[in-house]
Amino acid sequence: MRSRGHFRKNVYPSPFHSRLEPLNKLKEWGRWHDYLSADTYICDSKEYFAVRNTCAVFDLTPMEKTRVTGPDAFAYLDRLLTRSVEKVKPGRVGYCVWCDDNGRLLDDGTLFHLHEGDYRLCSLHPQLDWMLTSAIGFDVDIRVETHEVAALAFQGPTSCAVLRKMGLDDIENLKPFGIKHYAFAGTELMVSRTGYSGDLGYELWIDPSAAEDLWDRLFEAGELHGIMPFGGNALDLVRIEAGLLLCGKDFLPADGTVRPERTRSPFELGLDWLVDLSKPCFNGRQALLEEKKNGSRYNFVKLDIDGNKPANDSFIMLQNKTTVGHVTSAMWSPSAKANIAFASLEAPYGQVGEEFLAEIYYQRELKWTRVLAPCRVIDHNFFEPPRRRMTPAPDF
Amino acid sequence: MKKYDAIVIGAGHNGLTNAAFLAKAGLSVLLLERNPYIGGATVSREIYPGFKYSNCSYVCSLLRPEIYRDLNLAKYGLQIVPYGGSVTLCENGDFFGNFTDADVARREMQRHSERDAVAAVRFDRDIMRQCKFIRPFLMRTPPDPTSFKPRDIRELIHYGKEYYKLGEEVIYDTIRFYTMSIAEYLDEYFESGVIKAAFAGSGIIGSALGVMSPGTSYVLLHHAMGEVDGSMGAWGFARGGMGAIADAMAAALVDLGGEIRTDAGVEQIIVRNGRAVGVALENGDEHYAQVIVSNLDPKRTFLKIMDEKDLDPSFVEKAKNFKIRGSSGKLNIALDGVPEFPALGKDNELIRGDMHFMDSIERLERAYDDWKNGTWSKDPYVDMLIPTLTDPTMTPEGKHFMSVFVQYVPPKVNGRDWTDADRDAFGQTVLDQIANYSPNFKDLILDVEIRTPREIEAEVGLTEGNIFQGELTMDQLLFNRPFPGYAQYRGPVKGMYMCGSATHPGGGVMAAPGANAAREILMDLKRPNSVPEGWVDD
Numbered sequence: 001m002r003s004r005g006h007f008r009k010n011v012y013p014s015p016f017h018s019r020l021e022p023l024n025k026l027k028e029w030g031r032w033h034d035y036l037s038a039d040t041y042i043c044d045s046k047e048y049f050a051v052r053n054t055c056a057v058f059d060l061t062p063m064e065k066t067r068v069t070g071p072d073a074f075a076y077l078d079r080l081l082t083r084s085v086e087k088v089k090p091g092r093v094g095y096c097v098w099c100d101d102n103g104r105l106l107d108d109g110t111l112f113h114l115h116e117g118d119y120r121l122c123s124l125h126p127q128l129d130w131m132l133t134s135a136i137g138f139d140v141d142i143r144v145e146t147h148e149v150a151a152l153a154f155q156g157p158t159s160c161a162v163l164r165k166m167g168l169d170d171i172e173n174l175k176p177f178g179i180k181h182y183a184f185a186g187t188e189l190m191v192s193r194t195g196y197s198g199d200l201g202y203e204l205w206i207d208p209s210a211a212e213d214l215w216d217r218l219f220e221a222g223e224l225h226g227i228m229p230f231g232g233n234a235l236d237l238v239r240i241e242a243g244l245l246l247c248g249k250d251f252l253p254a255d256g257t258v259r260p261e262r263t264r265s266p267f268e269l270g271l272d273w274l275v276d277l278s279k280p281c282f283n284g285r286q287a288l289l290e291e292k293k294n295g296s297r298y299n300f301v302k303l304d305i306d307g308n309k310p311a312n313d314s315f316i317m318l319q320n321k322t323t324v325g326h327v328t329s330a331m332w333s334p335s336a337k338a339n340i341a342f343a344s345l346e347a348p349y350g351q352v353g354e355e356f357l358a359e360i361y362y363q364r365e366l367k368w369t370r371v372l373a374p375c376r377v378i379d380h381n382f383f384e385p386p387r388r389r390m391t392p393a394p395d396f
Numbered sequence: 397m398k399k400y401d402a403i404v405i406g407a408g409h410n411g412l413t414n415a416a417f418l419a420k421a422g423l424s425v426l427l428l429e430r431n432p433y434i435g436g437a438t439v440s441r442e443i444y445p446g447f448k449y450s451n452c453s454y455v456c457s458l459l460r461p462e463i464y465r466d467l468n469l470a471k472y473g474l475q476i477v478p479y480g481g482s483v484t485l486c487e488n489g490d491f492f493g494n495f496t497d498a499d500v501a502r503r504e505m506q507r508h509s510e511r512d513a514v515a516a517v518r519f520d521r522d523i524m525r526q527c528k529f530i531r532p533f534l535m536r537t538p539p540d541p542t543s544f545k546p547r548d549i550r551e552l553i554h555y556g557k558e559y560y561k562l563g564e565e566v567i568y569d570t571i572r573f574y575t576m577s578i579a580e581y582l583d584e585y586f587e588s589g590v591i592k593a594a595f596a597g598s599g600i601i602g603s604a605l606g607v608m609s610p611g612t613s614y615v616l617l618h619h620a621m622g623e624v625d626g627s628m629g630a631w632g633f634a635r636g637g638m639g640a641i642a643d644a645m646a647a648a649l650v651d652l653g654g655e656i657r658t659d660a661g662v663e664q665i666i667v668r669n670g671r672a673v674g675v676a677l678e679n680g681d682e683h684y685a686q687v688i689v690s691n692l693d694p695k696r697t698f699l700k701i702m703d704e705k706d707l708d709p710s711f712v713e714k715a716k717n718f719k720i721r722g723s724s725g726k727l728n729i730a731l732d733g734v735p736e737f738p739a740l741g742k743d744n745e746l747i748r749g750d751m752h753f754m755d756s757i758e759r760l761e762r763a764y765d766d767w768k769n770g771t772w773s774k775d776p777y778v779d780m781l782i783p784t785l786t787d788p789t790m791t792p793e794g795k796h797f798m799s800v801f802v803q804y805v806p807p808k809v810n811g812r813d814w815t816d817a818d819r820d821a822f823g824q825t826v827l828d829q830i831a832n833y834s835p836n837f838k839d840l841i842l843d844v845e846i847r848t849p850r851e852i853e854a855e856v857g858l859t860e861g862n863i864f865q866g867e868l869t870m871d872q873l874l875f876n877r878p879f880p881g882y883a884q885y886r887g888p889v890k891g892m893y894m895c896g897s898a899t900h901p902g903g904g905v906m907a908a909p910g911a912n913a914a915r916e917i918l919m920d921l922k923r924p925n926s927v928p929e930g931w932v933d934d
Contacts, residue, residue, distance in 0.1 A: 001503060002506065003507075004491075004507070005741065007495055007500050007503075010497050010499065010500055011499070031499065033499055034503060125514075125517075128513075129512075130514070144510050255514075255517050256517045256521050258521055258525055258528060260562075260563040
């Protein structure tokens, strides 16, 4: 992929492609950066319910992975990220965001503390430019390892049972956001209890050379547990139910946003809990302190909407029809039996319990209808099964 | 003798546009062209049998879509086909390609610098911010900041508001952007020499400035603020060659009732009682009109076809001091087949885009050093394209036309006039450079048209062959273009106007100067405006 002739292929098969290809019944491939990636393998609904009912596998390989090591790795990351990195102990994973100097989000991601002082940052978009700029003065080594690690998200209630059947010792006692390392096919398999589904689930990380072996062992073990692949569409559904943001949809990366006012701070995305203003210095702190003092421009909210028409791209209005914001993500939630959405509203609107109208357009047999559906701001996730946090993890 | 409402001098794209909008407003218009053919620098001519060259301008992006649509140029056969990508071939046998596919483009950058591929996101954002700021002003007359006329004050307030809308950070950046060199600007984003060199090229095209000269950042913006069908910064070929643009405009003009006369060089703009009243042609004919519009550059207009005694001495000084230095040349080449570029390998889409050989900022600056020393660059910057890989209409099947824009080429060689021998030696320098990267190139050559500033000035009329009708530096932009106090298209005597690229918003096949000038003329004549408003970018 780094050879001079790389352009002869616009898109590359992932290390799991030989296994994904026959399972892709629709033969429709999308792209995720350098890799072929499917939005749907069989049927969005089947894949969605596999995640919620049994278990399903999502090819996570294209995720950007940046390794951070060196004596100042911790100090550096504590400066780069808005959250306290101290709380991400060795063998643990932390959700995190990072900002530019204006306190605007560049991306969100997960920080893996692989071994003492050895970190991997996973993100949707490559971050090297800002990461190197931020490293000035720190003794760290920052290296992109996106293509050196193959990864699967393995999510769903039977996921733990399948991994146990695969022979992963003591996996049931791995706590949420914990990491375990196993010997596998002459290399190392790293398992983290993480995911983007809000359900019981794991992510599996391995050298690309052992990717097919991992897939085969996983599907062998999962055969009687309803294992199947799931694509980007089903993933989008489960992450909305879980209350998780998507970069590019719920917020824009500040380094690529032409209109400066369209960027968002962590506070404006409801991510206050990821900002530790007690840290003496981190990227964006000055701006975020100012914002804390002067107030944010926007509130990010979860909405429970009346009716069953998904509020995609809807304007959110006051009762007097004044527009105060718009929906960023929306769906009918099959698991919560609720019509749900994320929305960005102009401050001060968006307090929990506040009622608005969602302007929804829907079509039935080429006839378009507009409804103003009452909706209210809620403070909980739409779907949050106890098994997500249970340790030891249940069998299903 | 018929008296016209307006006479426009020079049938380049701005003269054509200006005349078309005046005709559309109901004026009787005569457009005069010195050459036996129209187009000015927007021209395609058959110099070699069976081959059409885009002799001067060679690609299109800036042409304002408002004008394209309003003059119905599609109806008159104009089609702009976007082309893909660009490539810089390196001395070490490698290349850096700017591919049309976003992911492939990123991967290619990563191949040269993992970091630069990410920095490019920030770079594109910042260039796009500047584009968004400047584009709404292209179809507006620049306000005079010293004037107290309500209209100027209104426009200034509009400019100010738009400027402050950019936000704190972008306001700082804008001032730096307009004054920095392209080399310095790129240093703030990129580390790879070849990536910087690839972007720096559009900072010097058409300018007698080096990549390290202040002001060249803006020149890059001038090349990035165009579009093809809403895709900002994209470039395309006019199907049939750039002359297709002039031809479509001419057809529109004739349909609107305008009259075009070729072989009609203007000897003199006739001024009586401080007012321009007509023109005297080289053939002795005289034509009279209420309005005389010059599409020629200011030096040619005010120092050649106007009597200096009709002008204020300080104005004549301004014209004399106008910066319109020759810096570029061109080779138009007929080829018997597609040249091979071994570095690219077979079936590489990049051969359809613009090709370059400068792989470092240093080489670009050295090329400029040669110009300062009074010679053409020994290792020149070229912007080279083979339009016929995209456009099937310009050459016989299997044959190709190669357009090679070359910089730097001085207006005089070591202080003396160009000779034919100089011209041929210059051409050989360019051909040798191309052959360094393409072993079979020379064998394929059927014909070469070599154009130095001498040829461009003699044929097109552009002083020193300057492609922008005057350099695009801060001192000659906006309300200072072409001169302070004369940026609203009105000349120094009543009834006389300017509509060429020397006026705001400057050069390139944009047609905005011609349209803006028409709007001002119609305002003075108290006629309804026929010029469309600019489309606003949200």
